[in-house]
Amino acid sequence: MSNTGYALAGFVSWALLLLVVMETIRTYLVVTGKVAANAFTPDNSGLSPFMQRLARAHANCIEGLPIFGGLLAIAIMVSRTDVTDPLAFWFLGARIVQSIIHLASNSPIAVSLRFTAFAVQMAIGIYWSWKLMV
Numbered sequence: 331m332s333n334t335g336y337a338l339a340g341f342v343s344w345a346l347l348l349l350v351v352m353e354t355i356r357t358y359l360v361v362t363g364k365v366a367a368n369a370f371t372p373d374n375s376g377l378s379p380f381m382q383r384l385a386r387a388h389a390n391c392i393e394g395l396p397i398f399g400g401l402l403a404i405a406i407m408v409s410r411t412d413v414t415d416p417l418a419f420w421f422l423g424a425r426i427v428q429s430i431i432h433l434a435s436n437s438p439i440a441v442s443l444r445f446t447a448f449a450v451q452m453a454i455g456i457y458w459s460w461k462l463m464v
Contacts (some may be wrong), residue, residue, distance in 0.1 A: 334411040337418035338402040339428040344422040344426055345391035352384050357359045379436065391425070398425075398451060403459045426452040 331339075352374075359365040374385040397420065405414040426448035431440050442463070 332406070332411040333418040334405050335403050336420045337414070338399055338406070340422045341391070341395065341399055341402070341425060344429065345388065345395065347438075348384065348388040348391060352381070352388060355384075356380060380433070382435060383432050387429040390432065391429065394425070394451070398455050399461065401455055404462060405458070407434065410462055414458050415459070421454045422449055424448075424454070442461070455457040 332398050356365070356370060359377075360367045369376070372385065372389075373382065374381040402414055402418070424447045428444050428451070430454060431444040
């Protein structure tokens with residue numbers, strides 16, 4: 331498999347891991363009687379700040395998947411992984427760093443660092459988009 335394929339699989343797997351962590355914690359909260367099974371909201375409001383950040387980190391992955399995952403998938407489908415392969419792991423690393431920072435803190439410095447990781451992904455995505463169309 332190409333770097334592009336690994337990065338796409340890694341992106342999807344990372345989003346899945348965040349979902350599994352969130353649902354494991356939610357299951358614990360239900361089983362221990364701390365939260366009713368029907369009391370969860372998509373943004374985890376009413377739960378701990380970590381759970382709220384976890385929901386947003388997962389949502390960020392899902393929001394980015396059609397854009398960035400789409401570019402990776404297009405490169406695979408049109409046999410142009412030569413465009414995406416060199417930066418594929420940089421993209422995946424920036425995505426994971428963004429999520430980890432999101433999980434760790436919502437402080438001003440953390441938000442700035444998180445945005446920097448996202449800006450790296452946007453720059454890579456713009457480059458890929460341009461190169462795939464020319």
